[in-house]
Amino acid sequence: MNASEPPSIWMRPEPANRRTARAQRTLSRAQIVRAAVEIADAEGQEAASMRRIAAETGAGVMSLYYYVPSKEDLVELMVDEVIGETRLPERPGADWRASLVAAADEKRALWLRHPWLATAWTHGHPIWGPNSLRQQEFVLGTLAEFDLQVDELLSLIGLYNSYVESFVRNEVGWLEEARRTKMDMTEWMRRSRPYAKQLVATGQYPMFTRVLTETMTPDMKPEARFHYGLDLVLDSIAATLARLA
Structure with missing residues (x-):
């Protein structure tokens, strides 16, 4: 990350979808995160490498970094993605x-x-x-x-x-x-x-x-x-x- 880039993945807007050179189809940050979560669920988080995700999505490894600049960013996105499954009321109750x-x-x-x-x-x-x-x-x-x-x-x-x-x-x-x-x-x-x-x-x-x-x-x-x-x-x-x- 260079000095001009935002320090947090949450400050970086979703890049525009673009076709991958390998698969000639669109790829998105959401697709990358979903693939990573599926791999981690099945085989553990250590299995969700950029290379493995690239193979699962049909993209080149470097194409992934266009959407997710680092493995640390990917983990943060993965964690937040699954936390979205949490079902709680909008606000706590009186108790x-x-x-x-x-x-x-x-x-x-x-x-x-x-x-x-x-x-x-x-x-x-x-x-x-x-x-x-x-x-x-x-x-x-x-x-x-x-x-x-x-x-x-x-x-x-x-x-x-x-x-x-x-x-x-x-x-x-x-x-x-x-x-x-x-x-x-x-x-x-x-x-x-x-x-x-x-x-x-x-x-x-x-x-x-x-x-x-x-x-x-x-x-x-x-x-x-x-x-x-x-x-x-x-x-x-x-x-x-x-x-x-």
Whole structure:
């Protein structure tokens, strides 16, 4: 990117459609992003290279850069594209807690549909695409009725986001690992059993032994465990709001 180019993909208007030299048909930014998402869904985000997308769209690799200047821009467009699947009301309801639960459920469902989201964006800065901004506005707006300083608001929403993303990242991590290695959790546990028994036999790890034993027959399914932890986080937020009132 040279100094005269806008620093954000969202400041760069969609280039006019043009025929590709290879396929002699039109190509667009939207087509590129859709192809990238389909590849990432099927094979993981690392498979969605510019070369692979070019092959899927029938375009030359350099033609893609006319629409999407960098791989980082592509990832940002991909993330915002799938966030557009999120189904939330235009504004949060009167019950802030119910609104945050709804947003958490939508994010979990989205990441389970697109497991690559858990690792796709690691640069740390937020995405300011239209779909991402609508989602952010909804979540931040759940606590708008409270007289919070911005730092207080961001801390409470940060606590909430950290829990939701941490839980789901771990959950989809197993899905991605199973896709990559063709070995699900059940098979991993079977292969790990001899070493686990050796560790238990030492008697040095009583809490590990308890966790391991009870994990084999879990009381909660993942969704119930997700909501149990979410309720604890929302209880903490409610207690903080009461204290700040």
